[in-house]
Amino acid sequence: MDMERSSSTERFQPVTSVNSGDGVPVGEDLYSYTIQVVNIIFYGKPGIGNDWVLIDAGMPKSGGKILEAAAERFGENNPPKAIILTHAHFDHIGGLIDLLEHWDVPVFAHPLELPYITGKRDYPDPDMTVEGGMVAKMSKMFPNESIDIGERARELPSDDTVPHMTGWRWIHTPGHTEGHVSLFRESDGSLIAGDAFVTVKQDSLYKVMTQELEVSGPPVYLTPDWESAEQSVKALAQLQPGAAITGHGVPVTGEYLQKELAVLAERFKEKAVPDHGKFVDGEK
Template sequence: MEMERSSSTERFQPMTSVNSGDGIPVGEDLYSYTNQVVNVIFYGKPGVGNEWVLIDAGMPKSGGKLMEAAAARFGDNNPPKAIILTHAHFDHIGGLIDLLEHWDVPVHAHPLEIPYITGKRDYPDPDMTVEGGMVAKMSSMFPHEAIDIGAKARELPSDGTVPHMTGWRWIHTPGHTEGHVSLFRESDGSLIAGDAFVTVKQDSLYKVMTQELEVSGPPVYLTPDWVSAEQSVKTLAQLQPQAALTGHGIPATGEYLQNELAALAEHFKEKAVPDHGKFVDGEK
């Protein structure tokens, strides 16, 4: 079956940050690589021929950049064992079809997220009316259409394990999307949070460009369920992670992460939920 693209993979977004093209290692086997304004995560120890897994797939038209970064870390002609999606917003699947045209690998996502990568359902329009900064006002240009990767789409295992990531478990963290997941490794407290929370104020253009560290709620213009989003942050705070790699912003670690995440969970309505917006006001 031929895969079907949409504006979520084809409409280049003219946004970037000071960290675009850079990567930050966290421990021996985690690497947060920034593609314009979003992070993809490489899991696996660097070295030619080593097995690895890709978490999320970057901005539209980013496939070439992601393959170059992967080759630099794991060697040429060494595709990942799998791609894991925290969710399927345009900035997390933008390079996916380009990658799949070169890599014959499965793509795993929560069952509730599968319709968005099999052409069956589009996300709601972003909310440009929401309280927030310039990025929120620009969000009307962000694509929300489904793509279709056909049989390459696989549901994550129902037992909570993560394919090819021994020792990790996936946690359903809805709110930002219905099928959003985060990944956690108990042995060292490593957390891949996706957009359940982020470490930059994502609606502020200045902070996005400068990547100023700030533990924040999920991006306001694409979060339709704030009740679930709050519960998801509380669930992740209870894990007391030692390191968090998020979809936006630089990795956070140690006491700073634990204290700021606990504060976000305790004061979520004040710190994260916008005062107004169509999702907050119950509009569709």
């Protein structure tokens, strides 16, 4: 079926990091792969022919790189069972339509996120006036338009299970977007947090380029609801995750993760919420 592209899939963004093209295994079945400044996640044990799931779909124009990385990990002509979206900002769905032209697979997202992948609603414009570093100032060039993948868009199950990811549950973690979700596995404390929190100061161009580790709140220029964002971080901190892969930054594990996430939750307004910006000030 026909799909409708937009600037969210077509407008290449000239930003990158030292980790672009690198993959980091997290346990036996999670693999964080960095595309420019954002992470996609492969879930499944590596090996030709093994079943697997893709979480998020990278930057605009990144479909080819994702296909190559997937083939290297799971073999040629071995599509995922599904694609799960933490949310549908341009840097998490940029390669999606390119992938769906090769893989006839369902794409699961929270019901509140579906309008952004079925062409019904665009996100608010990024806030380049927000307090923050150079990336915040550059955010005016970031696309906010929806795409349309048609009938391949599916709602995540209402019982909080994650399709083709046994033992995982999805958690509604709004704030960064209305329908943002994180994925959690109770058995070993693995967390896929999307942009509910990140492990790099995402508004700082230097820190983004160098991937300097810092457990931080969601990107300030694209977070319209700070009260919900705070409650989401607090909910994730209460899980005391043993390992976390976030949308931006390096994976983190163990005591450092739990300590820094608890500090972020406790001091969220001080550490995460900007002093000024249209979303902080109640503008749309």
